[in-house]
Amino acid sequence: xxxxxxxxxxxxxxxxxxxxxxxxxxxxxxxxxxxxxxxxxxxxxxxxxxxxxxxxxxxxxxxxxxxxxxxxxxxxxxxxxxxxxxxxxxxxxxxxxxxxxxxxxxxxxxxxxxxxxxxxxxxxxxxxxxxxxxxxxxxxxxxxxxxxxxxxxxxxxxxxxxxxxxxxxxxxxxxxxxxxxxxxxxxxxxxxxxxxxxxxxxxxxxxxxxxxxxxxxxxxxxxxxxxxxxxxxxxxxxxxxxxxxxxxxxxxxxxxxxxxxxxxxxxxxxxxxxxxxxxxxxxxxxxxxxxxxxxxxxxxxxxxxxxxxxxxxxxxxxxxxxxxxxxxxxxxxxxxxxxxxxxxxxxxxxxxxxxxxxxxxxxxxxxxxxxxxxxxxxxxxxxxxxxxxxxxxxxxxxxxxxxxxxxxxxxxxxxxxxxxxxxxxxxxxxxxxxxxxxxxxxxxxxxxxxxxxxxxxxxxxxxxxxxxxxxxxxxxxxxxxxxxxxxxxxxxxxxxxxxxxxxxxxxxxxxxxxxxxxxxxxxxxxxxxxxxxxxxxxxxxxxxxxxxxxxxxxxxxxxxxxxxxxxxxxxxxxxxxxxxxxxxxxxxxxxxxxxxxxxxxxxxxxxxxxxxxxxxxxxxxxxxxxxxxxxxxxxxxxxxxxxxxxxxxxxxxxxxxxxxxxxxxxxxxxxxxxxxxxxxxxxxxxxxxxxxxxxxxxxxxxxxxxxx
Ligand code: ACO
Numbered sequence: 066x067x068x069x070x071x072x073x074x075x076x077x078x079x080x081x082x083x084x085x086x087x088x089x090x091x092x093x094x095x096x097x098x099x100x101x102x103x104x105x106x107x108x109x110x111x112x113x114x115x116x117x118x119x120x121x122x123x124x125x126x127x128x129x130x131x132x133x134x135x136x137x138x139x140x141x142x143x144x145x146x147x148x149x150x151x152x153x154x155x156x157x158x159x160x161x162x163x164x165x166x167x168x169x170x171x172x173x174x175x176x177x178x179x180x181x182x183x184x185x186x187x188x189x190x191x192x193x194x195x196x197x198x199x200x201x202x203x204x205x206x207x208x209x210x211x212x213x214x215x216x217x218x219x220x221x222x223x224x225x226x227x228x229x230x231x232x233x234x235x236x237x238x239x240x241x242x243x244x245x246x247x248x249x250x251x252x253x254x255x256x257x258x259x260x261x262x263x264x265x266x267x268x269x270x271x272x273x274x275x276x277x278x279x280x281x282x283x284x285x286x287x288x289x290x291x292x293x294x295x296x297x298x299x300x301x302x303x304x305x306x307x308x309x310x311x312x313x314x315x316x317x318x319x320x321x322x323x324x325x326x327x328x329x330x331x332x333x334x335x336x337x338x339x340x341x342x343x344x345x346x347x348x349x350x351x352x353x354x355x356x357x358x359x360x361x362x363x364x365x366x367x368x369x370x371x372x373x374x375x376x377x378x379x380x381x382x383x384x385x386x387x388x389x390x391x392x393x394x395x396x397x398x399x400x401x402x403x404x405x406x407x408x409x410x411x412x413x414x415x416x417x418x419x420x421x422x423x424x425x426x427x428x429x430x431x432x433x434x435x436x437x438x439x440x441x442x443x444x445x446x447x448x449x450x451x452x453x454x455x456x457x458x459x460x461x462x463x464x465x466x467x468x469x470x471x472x473x474x475x476x477x478x479x480x481x482x483x484x485x486x487x488x489x490x491x492x493x494x495x496x497x498x499x500x501x502x503x504x505x506x507x508x509x510x511x512x513x514x515x516x517x518x519x520x521x522x523x524x525x526x527x528x529x530x531x532x533x534x535x536x537x538x539x540x541x542x543x544x545x546x547x548x549x550x551x552x553x554x555x556x557x558x559x560x561x562x563x564x565x566x567x568x569x570x571x572x573x574x575x576x577x578x579x580x581x582x583x584x585x586x587x588x589x590x591x592x593x594x595x596x597x598x599x600x601x602x603x604x605x606x607x608x609x610x611x612x613x614x615x616x617x618x619x620x621x622x623x624x625x626x627x628x629x630x631x632x633x634x635x636x637x638x639x640x641x642x643x644x645x646x647x648x649x650x651x652x653x654x655x656x657x658x659x660x661x662x663x664x665x666x667x668x669x670x671x672x673x674x675x676x677x678x679x680x681x682x683x684x685x686x687x688x689x690x691x692x693x694x695x696x697x698x699x700x701x702x703x704x705x706x707x708x709x710x711x712x713x714x715x716x717x718x719x720x721x722x723x724x725x726x727x728x729x730x731x732x733x734x735x736x737x738x739x740x741x742x743x744x745x746x747x748x749x750x751x752x753x754x755x756x757x758x759x760x761x762x763x764x765x766x767x768x769x770x771x772x773x
Contacts, residue, residue, distance in 0.1 A: 070191050071138075071162035073267045076259075077204040077249065079138030080109045082211060083130055083161070085152050086143035087113030087121050094167060095143040096121065097213040098201065104217070105203075105210035110135065130155050139163045141201060141211050146170035146179065149197070153183050157190035163259075165211060166197035172255050173198050184257045195259045199252035200230040203237075205273055206248070212237075221246015222275035222358040224268045226261050228253050228282045236280075236347070244495040245355055248273040256285050262293040269300045275358035278350050281307045284332070287670035291335060291693045298340030299524050302357040302517040304350045305341050307332060328669075334691040334707075335670055338700065340520035342513045352506055353513040356499050360475045362518045363442040367393035368511065370416035371431050373423045374449040377481060377504055378416030381445055384505045388512025393441060402438045406430040421451045425462040436470050443475040445508060450482025460489045467498050475514055479507035527699065538734055540741045542569040547744050550771065558769040559604055560649065567764055570734045572750070574764045577651030583629055589650040590625045596653040599628050601636050605643035612639035618653055625650075654765050658713050658723055659752035661689070662732055664739040666746050666772070674736045676701075676728070678710040679752040686710070694736050701732045714755065721757040728755055731762055746772040 082102065088095035099113050099121055112133050113126045120126055127133055130140065130152075140161045142152050146168050156164050164187060171180035180197065187194050195202065201212035205220045214234040219241055227233030233252045240247055248271060251264055261279055268274045277297075284290055297303055309329070336343050342357075344350035368390050372378040385392050392415050393399065403413040406427065412418040417435075419427050428446070435441045448459075463478060470476065478493075478500040480486055493500045501507040546566050550558055558566065567574050576593050579602055580586040590597045601614035609615050613635030616628035629648060636645055661679030666672055670693050677689030690707040692700055705711065705728055714723045735748055747770040754763045 068191065070193060073263050075138040076163045076165075076193070076195065076202065077209075077267050077271070078207045079163075079209065081112065081135055081137050081139075082107070082109060082209070083112040083114055083127075083133065083137050083140040083156075084143065084211075085114045085130065085140055085156070086167075087115050087126060088143075089115070089117065089119060089121060093143075094213045098141055098143060098167070098211060099124070101210040101212060101214075101216045105208050107207065107209045109207070109209075112137065130159050130161070133159065137161045139165055139211065141165045141167060143167040143213075146176070146197075150179065150183055150186070153187055153192075153194075157187055157192045161192055163193050163195060165195045165199070165201055167199055167201060167213065168196075169198045171197045172257065180255060180257050187258065193259055193263075194257055196252070196254045197257060198230065198254035200234050201252060203247065203250045205246075206271060212250070212252070215241070217241075218250070219244070219246040220273075221248060222273060223247055223354045224249040224251075224271070224274040224277045225280070226251050226253060226264055226268075226277070227280040228256070229280060230254060232280055232347070236351075239347070239351065242495075243351060243355065244497060245351065245358075248275075260285050260290070262286070262289050265293050265297045265303075269297045274301060276354045277301055277303045278354050279303065279305045280347070280350075281305055282309055284669050287335070287667070288693075291339060291670060294336070294339035294341055295529065298517075298520060302353075302513070303341045304344050304353050304357070304513065305336055306344050306347055306350045307336075330687070330689065331667060331670060331673065331691045335673070335693045338692050338696075340517070340524075342516055344513075349506070349509060352499075352501070352510050355497075356475075356477065356510040356514055357517060359471070359497065360499070360514060361472055362521070363475050363515065365442040366391035366515075367395075367441050368443040368445065368515075369393050369399070369435055369441050370445045370447060371419065371428070371435060372416050372447040373419055373421055373428075373451065374447070375416075375418055377447045377449055377479070378418060380504045381447055381479070381508055382416060384508035385445075385511075387505075388509050388515075390445075390508055390511045390515055395440065398438075398440050402434050402440065403431065406434050416447075421449070425455075425458050429462060429466060432466055432470075432476075436473055441474070443511065443514075444477075445511065446476060446478045447504060447507075448480045448482075450480070450486050454482065454486070456482075456485040456489045459486065460493060463493055463498060463500065464496065475511065477501070477507045477510055479504045527697075537571065538737050538741070539569040543738060543742055544744075547742060547771065551744065556771045556773060558767075558771075560600075560602070560767075563767040563769050566738075566769065567767055570738055572731055572734055572764050573761055574767070575652045575654050577649050579647045579649050581647045583626060586629045586648055586650055587622055587625055590619065590622070593650060593652050596620050597625065598651050598653050599625070599632060600649045600651070601632050602646045602649050603636070603640075603643050604646075606636060606640055612636055654754055654763055655756070657754035657756045657763070660728060660755055661749065661751040662728075662735055662753050663747070663749040663751075664694075664735040664745075665748070666739070672736075672739050674701075674704070674732055674739070676704045676732050677708055678713070683751065694740055696733070696736055698729060698733065701729045701736075704732060705729060723755045724758050724761050725755075726758075727762040728753070731764070744771050746770050 084099050086095035087099045113121045115126050116128050118126050118128045140156045203210045203218050214237050230252050370381050400413050411420045435444050490500050578589045580589045596618050599616045619625050659680035661677050663675040672694040675691050688708045688710050690704040716722045749768045750764040752765050
């Protein structure tokens with residue numbers, strides 16, 4: 066038995082492989098796997114295992130893995146679920162490093178106990194498990210096709226990790242149809258042990274892999290995935306398609322591979338934070354991977370559109386805005402570059418319109434002008450089939466130009482036309498040229514390329530994500546408050562405790578004090594200044610308004626006296642057994658923009674922060690951005706800018722801009738509190754009232770929960 070976990074390299078580059086359940090029947094999965102391994106010309110040792118013995122495809126069949134004395138790196142297991150555990154035990158005892166369990170019938174159908182048993186045994190013996198409920202693994206580097214999918218997987222530069230087996234097999238076919246080769250494809254199924262994280266570690270260092278696509282249904286360990294992705298995306302572009310966006314989809318995903326989909330909005334924001342490119346569909350992800358794995362990165366932000374039609378040019382301009390593709394704006398430079406090649410009645414403003422009468426020679430000249438100018442960093446070349454459009458000439462022009470210049474700068478093409486043009490586009494695409502019938506599809510690939518480029522640029526400028534260090538919060542005081550609450554066996558903070566905690570974090574709250582009698586109430590109100598609000602203080606009364614324990618907008622002493630008496634009387638009559646500790650007198654908070662800031666330990670991703678439009682409509686508007694901690698100031702600013710209601714903070718209809726800096730400070734402070742105070746599970750300010758620039762923010766209501 067080994068004393069430590071095996072290197073993931075052995076899963077992708079095994080020297081010897083056993084197939085447990087190698088069948089004599091060509092229609093069975095166990096036979097298919099052996100056949101695929103042999104067809105793929107795997108150079109290592111292959112050991113088919115079947116108690117019946119005999120021979121399969123010319124190989125000696127061993128009756129048990131125990132008969133094999135040589136070292137085995139990978140054992141593929143394709144026998145019924147009820148006998149898998151015995152096989153796992155034998156593998157582990159025989160020193161197998163990785164068990165690739167094809168078999169279904171575990172946690173995805175509720176048989177979690179059996180699955181956990183396999184993993185526990187394997188881990189105890191330092192064997193790792195891929196699956197169960199998978200189609201296997203293909204690794205180009207090892208010429209290994211240990212799947213029961215297609216036997217001829219074209220080699221290439223794209224790696225795929227798929228949680229769905231059937232979809233993964235279909236993807237092998239689909240990438241082949243699009244002439245996109247694979248460096249690896251791994252089915253992770255129930256992710257009982259190995260998940261995306263460890264596979265990514267290998268793939269980012271594999272020189273054959275240029276882009277990675279992941280199909281995810283649920284996440285087992287979001288915190289580790291987050292950490293891995295942060296680093297992985299700095300080395301290779303990673304595209305993710307995640308299902309389970311809708312409620313029904315999430316339920317379907319849970320029953321498919323037995324893992325929780327998690328809140329989709331949180332997933333999306335955290336993927337973006339990690340630099341992962343989230344595609345809407347499988348097709349979009351494949352388009353992106355094709356471009357990301359072959360195109361050079363743009364040297365800068367100056368993208369030009371070259372077109373023979375105004376309409377398609379406008380469509381592409383819209384698409385550029387949607388996908389974040391930066392269009393070149395320097396009209397003077399563009400005039401210098403294109404005047405010679407664009408007819409007088411065309412346009413040298415971006416989009417460069419060479420007009421409907423443009424010939425393919427005109428296309429060639431314009432593209433070459435753009436390619437040879439250092440001011441231009443990427444090209445979107447479009448066209449509509451017009452009279453005299455020769456599909457053959459069209460194909461040869463695009464292919465010749467692309468082949469000659471594909472390494473110079475990013476280029477993408479989109480043409481609209483009849484069947485001959487569509488046929489040509491299909492053929493060109495199959496020859497590796499990024500050309501699309503749909504303009505939006507073409508531009509979206511550039512959106513991915515630019516997003517990856519920005520991600521690398523930002524990383525080069527700012528480095529890895531760091532902890533929040535700039536916020537000064539008195540962690541000692543905060544932990545003292547929390548310890549006192551814990552000693553009282555309470556899992557939430559009372560209003561005055563939350564207020565003390567906010568003070569220690571230097572987050573402003575409305576001025577207030579607790580009064581025990583009428584005299585103190587009057588004095589407190591005078592000191593704070595009218596108008597004031599009053600709230601009963603009692604740990605027995607949670608919903609204060611419901612029992613008449615709250616009075617708002619009290620303008621003078623008389624109103625304060627009446628309100629005090631009414632509050633005490635209401636509470637005594639509604640809840641006669643409640644212990645009333647006093648009444649809180651507080652300043653009446655002025656109206657501002659109501660926002661919400663929360664920090665909590667998410668089930669999937671661990672500590673996260675949220676910011677959004679607050680108040681009573683928060684549930685309806687759902688205008689919230691999320692980030693995994695730690696975050697720095699730049700990321701907190703990005704969170705604020707991300708919400709749809711951001712213009713409200715900039716000031717609308719002549720209103721002054723709001724104090725965005727204080728909002729950002731508060732986000733960072735809540736993040737810092739959660740990071741430094743282990744016992745807090747959830748902290749939420751709603752509303753955080755935001756005032757004009759320089760006037761700060763006020764945390765009107767704060768809710769703090771402790772971990773159980
Ligand atoms: N060790 C080795 N071989 C054994 C053992 C053992 N202990 N016990 C039995 N075998 C042999 C059998 O004799 C048989 O060989 P034979 O055909 O020569 O007699 C072979 O192993 C297979 O066993 P069967 O009982 O015939 O099992 P079968 O092939 O019908 O099913 C399978 C096994 C494929 C693993 C099935 O249980 C299963 O889980 N199918 C679903 C697989 C799947 O879909 N995976 C999920 C993802 S991929 C996707 O979704 C498309």
